[in-house]
Amino acid sequence: MDLVVLTSCRKGVCKGLFALASGLLAASLSAQGSENRVDYVLSAQLDGETKVLTGQASVSWTNRSNDEVADAWFHLYWNAFANNRSTHLTESKGMLRDHEIEEGWGWSRVTSVAAVDASGTRVDLMPTFRYRRPDDGNEEDRTVFSVDLPAAVAPGASFTLELEWESQIPRVRRRAGYKDDFLLAAHWFPKLGVYENGRGWNCHQFHMNTEFFSDYGTYDVELDLPPEYHGKVFGSGRLESETIKLGRNIARFFAPSKLDRGRSDAFGEAPVVHGFTWTADPRFVAKTTTFEPSAWIDRFPDEVAFAREHLGDEAIELRRVDVTTLMHPERSDQAERHFEATSAALFFYGLWFGEYPYEHITVIDPPWGGRAAGGMEYPTLFTSGTRLFTTEDMYQPESVTVHEAGHQFWYGLVGNNEFEAAWLDEGFNSYTDSEVLWRVYGPRRGTTTYAAVPVDGVPLASLDADGKMGQLLSLREIPAPFGLPVRPVQSSGLLDWWRDQPAFTFVRSWSDPRWNDRTRYLGDAGSDPIDTWAFEHVDRPSYGANSYPRTAVALRTLQHVVGDGPFLRGMRHFAEEWRYRHPYPDDFFRTFQEGAGVDCAWYFEEVFRTTHRGDWQVEVDQRRSPGDLGLFQGEGGEFLERPALDDEGGDDDAPWQVEVTLRRDGALSLPIPLRLTFDDGTVHELVWTREEQLERAWKRLSFEGDAKLISAQLDPNRRVFLDADVSNNAWYDAVDPVTPWRWGERVLAQVQTYLHWIGGLGG
């Protein structure tokens, strides 16, 4: 009962703090940062047959808050995979990455917790062991526990806890687990929550839409594995030693590496990490190549010059980094592409947000069947994912690799609370990875896959008729008695390819990743504001849209609002200030403005904390000025016709009357540039200011003269990515006659080819 009361109170307090006083209070709390320090010494033994892991941990924590801390809260992430009643699987409706979970469960069971003081005295804390459900009170959820400390830890003091636990590694369905002999152990040990000044332990349950949050420190890890893993085990930081002892493979890691612990990064701080992940697979092919910043500096001189101009010479102080790729032999020919993509991220992210401070980074390509482990970031190590038959311009694996490598900066170095503000890393990373992909790889080529083989192009229209009648007519499902499956035309790679004849019917599709962010944002633009706790979005699409592309689009539009240089300075300042710390949204808003030297609080409030949208459009009405018609009162009082000024001129010589109307739909107001081009070469450029828009949702401009308007373009350089519809941003006097026929031809070819094929079934 007490537990329930405590849980409810806690939940209420947390929400209350953020909902009612998020501005000032959150700013004041987080401005001090949560700079507690935690150091782990971990050891674990793996039973290769049962996939049971037995572990021991020594956790040393230093209280850098102003509070006295009486308990300690831990995550036990793998219990999310213990059953279908956990909060994670309840929220995901029993599905993990499109796979219904019916077997391969995983769990963690703590068998011992003891406090150890400086003299070595142990106090058993198991009697105070309690599972906690701070978010939803779900009794079946076992992903958070706490123990009471023997004595409250004063500010500046430390405690050391020794834990023992046992885990069943799950079949990999999300993040961590095994597939055959492949192992990915992420968040695999009891992991201490983050104590926040005035808020207590921030230790959320493992939700479907949440990721991770923990303090920075060091990890000394010893793994005891079956001998077949010798030379095939890799982890965060550096492998310091690996030996076979008594028929077991003993591997020892330090994260950060010993070398990294002994150096200061470009900002004068000693590198630390906030997690340790390891992987092993006897079939791994490992390849290590060194990222050389100088090669990239030479390759992108304009980018370097721009960064130098706004950030100074220290922008290009990047370190050499060893990049190790781990792949199965069948895909090992793509190792170079992983390396290139990782290097691209290390270079651009480093150039813009400060150097990657570690000597090593590991890229894991999960094997076939282990895809659910892919696409995830961990300190100095990340999982990507690829497939056979891909090319660079398909962005596979490039987009995932750049994104996950980029997380080393957004999440790895700037350690925001992913439970509460996932967008601070996912969105920032989405913004940056699209910028990198565009610069390094250009547009992404759209393909259609038949029998696992990608074919260039995509169909313009889908000819799969919906509904029962559509399915019947297209022979995909003919109703039959007794539920008999009568499906003469079922999808099957080779047959589909022959039916579609892509070379004759498809259209080429090139996609700009930056605009693709906007497309994905518009997929769910109105459900929640960006600044919403990850697990409190209405559903997963809302979480996905807000945390990733919408934030990217908001940042890219911010770049237009404040200018490229100030934007870069603002982002850099934020990345520097919050390196190895835990920023919250207000910290970003404040720090960015400091760095950029621009007051744009209105933008953050409107774009990040509301669901306001905007659509800016231009309309043009242009005609020759008509001559004077009708009767006009003269000086004598009579109404008379006016004589034509020039009898030989006619309408063709009359001046042009041009009326340009700008409109704004939606509540969002942003400054929008306008460019008007006339046929005598005159160009008018002006900005429709935010202030004007707040006063009135439209603006009319009138011109009269000999020049005819040939184009009117709102946002001519296409920088306002938040615009909900850019198709009405421009007006051109001339009309393109070819384009409609060009696309009509494609539809004609597509339908005709289909009819030829299906007609063949008749004879």
Added chain:
Amino acid sequence: MSHGETEAEVVRGPVFLAALRAAAARVPVWLLCWLVPLLLAAAVAAPWVDWFAETAANRYEPGDSEAGASGEVLATLRESFRADHGAAMDALGARSAQVAAVLGLVAMLFGAFSAGGWLQVFLERASGHSVRRFLWGGSRYFWRFVRVWLLTLLLLAAVSWIVLSWPWNTLVAGMLFGAPGGETEVFTSERTAVLYGWLQTGVHALLFALVLAWGDFTRTRMALQDSSSALLAGLGTVILILVHPVRTLRPMLLILIVEALVLWGAGSVSWGLNAGLGDGGGWGAVFSLFLVGQLALAARAICRGARYHAAVRVSRRVVPPLSRPDPWASRVGGPGGPQYPIDESDDYGVSL
């Protein structure tokens, strides 16, 4: 070629080659077979032309076709165009799909019709009045071939069920490959999974093609024997293919290979033109694209005709004539002439 000889009798050389030559020579017939789907498809494409004309109107810069540039619309529909007009395009696409499904039904019925037409052309004299004979044959065999079409659909459904559903998943995936339910993630390598997928889709496509070839020979058999039972003719065709697999299927396979080669060549040209639109193509490029596509479809219409020519030629040699009672056995006189009564029950009459 003398007047009165049938097409299949006069053409010499390998069956598939002779068939292609003979079908190609029937210009009005394959033009008709090419034109009908074109006109049907035009009914679907026309609203798209209108929609693009209205949507683009004054909103996009004419001739702005630089690939990958933010203003590019002609070469590829840029990302923002697809996002801004996604809902409208989806709605238009859904309507097109419904219409195309109905037209698909019409196309299948036209397929049954044209099968009769081709067979009439190839079973009769070798030259002259092709279109008239095509139309006559199409209507003559139409309802019989509609029954073959229905049988074809049932066979295709059976093939799909066997290869893409429970039987395959149990017997092949589960017992042979150790992947119960066709769950390929149990494989230890992606390459194995891909090869397995190719095997499955390859078998499906092969059986699909086999059913279509069966349909061609069944229709030919019915036309040759002037029989009306699709079921009996179909069973006879199964036996025929089993007894003469090489003789029956080789020309079909070779015609398919020729069709595939033509499509590969023309497809390369077509895709090249499509790609070239990014370099400022205009009317010329769009018309060329249309022309190459239509030439390929015309070639496919010829290939379809060739299948019937080959089926006729093969069937004439291996399909025995249907044993029927002689209608004149109890008569004196021959067809077309006066008939004489041979017993008292018969009346005297003149056959017209």
